[in-house]
Amino acid sequence: MTAIQTTYARTAPAGFAGPGTDWWYVRAYPGHADLMDDATRVLLPWLRAQAAGAGAPAWYFTRYFDMTGHHLRLRLACAPEVADRLHERVPEILGMLHELRGGPAERLVPGSVPTGLPSVRRVRPCLYAPELAKYGGPRGAALAEELFTAACEWYVDNDLAGLAPLYDRAAVAVAFMGALVPAALGVGQVPAFWAAHRRQWGLQLRMSVPRPDDLRALLSRASAGIRAAGDARARLRRDVGERVDAVAAALDRAGREGNPVERPVLLLHYLHMEMNRWGFVPAEECLLGILVANQFPPK
Structure with missing residues (x-):
């Protein structure tokens, strides 16, 4: 050796x-x-x-x-x-x-x-x-690696880094997040998920934008920019629906395999890794989650 x-x-x-x-x-x-x-x-x-x-x-x-x-x-x-x-x-x-x-x-x-x-x-x-505890043991880590591989193929095929984070890529992220959570958990669990999402990443957002007035202004600016970007999904070779289906299927498989991590928690991890690859740091992911939960219902 x-x-x-x-x-x-x-x-x-x-x-x-x-x-x-x-x-x-x-x-x-x-x-x-x-x-x-x-x-x-x-x-x-x-x-x-x-x-x-x-x-x-x-x-x-x-x-x-x-x-x-x-x-x-x-x-x-x-x-x-x-x-x-x-x-x-x-x-x-x-x-x-x-x-x-x-x-x-x-x-x-x-x-x-x-x-x-x-x-x-x-x-x-x-x-x-591998982060075994985070993803539910060796089988859960293997499933996550499989999901991440497909996510990277999608990222490269769409040249996602070629989309401006302000606001084309953010518009794609909002469309993805808004479709993913109800598809993965059901409509009834959506509010609880976004509340958990804010608890997970809200501190990072508050550290960057500590004043409430500034946060409201930032949310308004981001909302207007995303709306002005229009349907950025039309510029993708492969639609965000593929990623929604892939993540939901991975969660279903995790359940069948007896993954000990609760489905909403596993979704929180999967979503975070998607946003990480797309170039959004935790404070930005939190901001996008707030917008999805309050201003951009799934289409």
Whole structure:
């Protein structure tokens, strides 16, 4: 076993990725929060191509920031020797990061994205540890990985990062969220879900917009911008209905498999990961949820 194979210890649930499967996982730092969208537009097609070439059963990404900087977490389930080969191609990823050019990006919630973090462009190999408790154990994590893989295919096919967050992408998010919750839980549980959603992410919104008058003004501005954007779904190659059906089907399957996480809680996790990939931080996700719950009923 090589050093890289030792580094990429097997963590994938056998029910999905299969015995003997490693997870190749790197963190790609574009150097600034405003370059994250552009980074997805070059790195995700590359990652999907590697997954197709390796016959990978799963691949996906998430956005993240911590004290090391803003970065994309790229993950691909593969045989150990494929992980070694991909590790040798890390300089390609770094080269793509260094070619990124972009300007300031306006946020749905100003001040919701941390600034002053390290701005070095780099790639860092890491170990993958599935969030077993969050998704309901190994089978639940495998189901989430399957759902995330399909979500990333949808994201790339639609070039979602090419839609302006203000307000075209926000309009797509509102349409998705408004359709998803009643489809997944039934109309009767919708108010309780959005109340739980506000409890989950409301603190982040309040930290960014502490004054009630400012929050009301921000909600009005976002509502007007989303309405002015019109039907942004018409610009998608693949409709949001696909994602609604996929998430609802995953919740149904989780129930059949005896997943211990309650359905509304699992939906809260699934929705958050969708919004994360779309580029909305928790404060912005909360804002969108408030709009959906109060101003944009499902069509």
